[in-house]
Amino acid sequence: MLAKGASAATASTDQILAQVPIERPRIAVKAGVYAPAVDSAMLCRRTVAEVLASxxxxxxxxxxxxxxxxxxxxxxxxxxxxxxVDDARGAIETVKANASANGVSIDVVDADVGVLPALAPADLVITNPPYVPAPDSATDGHAWNAGPDGRKVVDAVISRLPQLVRPGGVVIIVHSTVTGTERTLADLRALGFDTAISDEESLEFGPVMTGRARWLEDQGLIEAGQRTERLVAIRAVRAGAE
Ligand SMILES: C[S@@+](CC[C@H](N)C(=O)[O-])C[C@H]1O[C@@H](n2cnc3c(N)ncnc32)[C@H](O)[C@@H]1O
Structure with missing residues (x-):
């Protein structure tokens, strides 16, 4: 977490995607679906690096x-x-449309991560889940709100990883340090993963975090006056055969 007053040298979504060594896809987004942002771009950059190095x-x-x-x-x-995988109908339709528009084949599964159907274990599991702490009164924001500690979906993801990634396989999780980096690292280690922070970006709070900054202070999730956060990509390798 950045100290109060520390500067946040933010890379933009475009700047990060410009670092990805393959052509940028054309992505259209239906109303209500999360438009690619800095966290999305971090996931894309790390994902392509992992696939190309596999x-x-x-x-x-x-x-x-x-x-x-x-x-x-x-x-x-x-x-x-x-x-x-996503549990929102608009997202499911959007993934299918974007796959088609970019000439690639993607299997699309409409499911909540907490109740996933059986999937063959993957070589690489990637996710930028909802991770913003939200008061119980928050009604909209399915794409980012994640319960009072911001961990509702992150924890559901982590608990499913032993079934979703093969021994020796890799997991990439992007979230804010406000969500609890140390806890994510510890929970992954407890499940037999070797962990590291592979990527970091610091940025000013966007509208959602700014709008609930006082509440976040009251919850002790940020320091008084803090208006910046750090996003991390956590890379975890499941123990076992490569
Ligand atoms: C922060 S957005 C990330 C979207 C995209 N991966 C990106 O990086 O731009 C989170 C997504 O998680 C989906 N989602 C929220 N809760 C979910 C759950 N329990 N199971 C499956 N998907 C969920 C939302 O519909 C939303 O599309």
């Missing part, structure tokens, strides 16, 4: 909480066989 020619990728499907489309373009 010793497997066409690694199997599962994206949880796929939204527009931008990371899934990037993964498919990089050569992966991709399954994208």
């Amino acid at each position: 010793p497997i020619e066409h690694p199997r990728v599962i994206e949880l909480c796929a939204g527009s499907g931008i990371a899934s489309v990037y993964a498919a373009r990089a050569g992966a066989r991709v399954t994208a």
